[in-house]
Amino acid sequence: MILQRSTAEVSGPRRFDFWREAISDAFVDLEPRRGDPGAAEFFTGELTGGQIGAVRMCTVAASSHEVVRTPSLIRRTGDDFLFLSLLLDGDMVYAQDDRVAELVRPGQFVFYDSAKPYKAAFRDSARQLVVRFPRHELTARVRGIDTVTARTIRADSGVGALASGLLQSLGRCVEDVDPQVAEPLLGNVFSVVAAALAANAGVGLEPADHRAVHLQRARGYIREHATDAELTPAGIARAIGVSERYLYTLFRTEGTSPARAIMDERLARAHAALQRPHAVHRTMESLALSLGFKHAAHFTRAFKDRYGLPPSRHRDQALAAAHDRRRR
CATH class of the missing domain: 2.60.120.10 (Jelly Rolls)
Incomplete structure (x- = not known):
């Protein structure tokens, strides 16, 4: 509505x-x-x-x-x-x-x-x-x-x-x-x-909501630092003030893990970047490094596993489709 x-x-x-x-x-x-x-x-x-x-x-x-x-x-x-x-x-x-x-x-x-x-x-x-x-x-x-x-x-x-x-x-x-x-x-x-x-009024939360807040903070930290190649679950746990074991428990409630959440964020950014016009001028290695991957080969395998195509082919298809839309 x-x-x-x-x-x-x-x-x-x-x-x-x-x-x-x-x-x-x-x-x-x-x-x-x-x-x-x-x-x-x-x-x-x-x-x-x-x-x-x-x-x-x-x-x-x-x-x-x-x-x-x-x-x-x-x-x-x-x-x-x-x-x-x-x-x-x-x-x-x-x-x-x-x-x-x-x-x-x-x-x-x-x-x-x-x-x-x-x-x-x-x-x-x-x-x-x-x-x-x-x-x-x-x-x-x-x-x-x-x-x-x-x-x-x-x-x-x-x-x-x-x-x-x-x-x-x-x-x-x-x-x-x-x-x-x-x-x-x-x-x-x-x-x-x-x-x-x-927190502002100094009153209590119901216990279950502490977990939800910690999880949201962890995801927020991942979004802010996803391009850092040194980002690790241990670093996330330290940043939000919880133990690494508790961090894994938080993500397990959503059927995932901290490492998977980091990967999801990086791959989503790569998918979006490869659909932009300037992507034609980028190598897969430069894109991979800019998103926090340490090796282009690792990026290519992960991207293909997620989206069914190598990143370079996905880029070519996306740019061709955009070109066809402009011609109509």
Whole structure:
């Protein structure tokens, strides 16, 4: 499902009413408020996004205004979702449970509960990623969910940075996620978000989610260092602060191993690189070395085992197909 609404669709005087309907349809019933009612016709707002499984993700950009979730709206609709808003540009303020969270740096995020009153303020023009979660997915993972609302979560280090990066990446490709991988993907998202919330508020995680967070961190480290020919399971374990034995246990739960995960990442990158036009000028040896393989022969065997063709032949076929498409 693709969501796309913009105040540019309506004339000036109707924009604020239009915006009320747009954000209420996308999330839960909300009441937008403008400091100067006479300036409503100059208001601008745009919402784009979609659905991944049970999770809705939308990028929301708007000029200065407030959005309020009132007790009467809660009683009227009975919607029961948990939300996360991640700042992309500008600055915002969220208030709930007698706490106030300021988002002033891109990547920072805040968590809030639609079953309780809250207020969100766009101080000036701002853009954010809003994520709507089913309540049970996070309450099953975080102890004391009421303690994590309206707290600014930093995105410059630790699990907060991991959660912020993961959500932003997912938000950029929300319509491209294969439904068959949505469920396991979202399981990781729930666990990483839960870990960030718990760490920020100093509350506990349910035991199973520690494993999911460690696994996500390991995979993130592999993505960042896949081109390092010296990358090893032992190095990954040291980097994320677990034993090598525990690292193997984590990957075993997904039917794979750390070494296989490294290989998978390198081969996926090779497959993508060989389909680009400049690949015609590259030797297989230079490509192999750039991706962390120590020997071209090892790369060629692994690539053929995975994709059924030697890398050079795969490149030639991909480039020929691209040439044929351009001629049509």
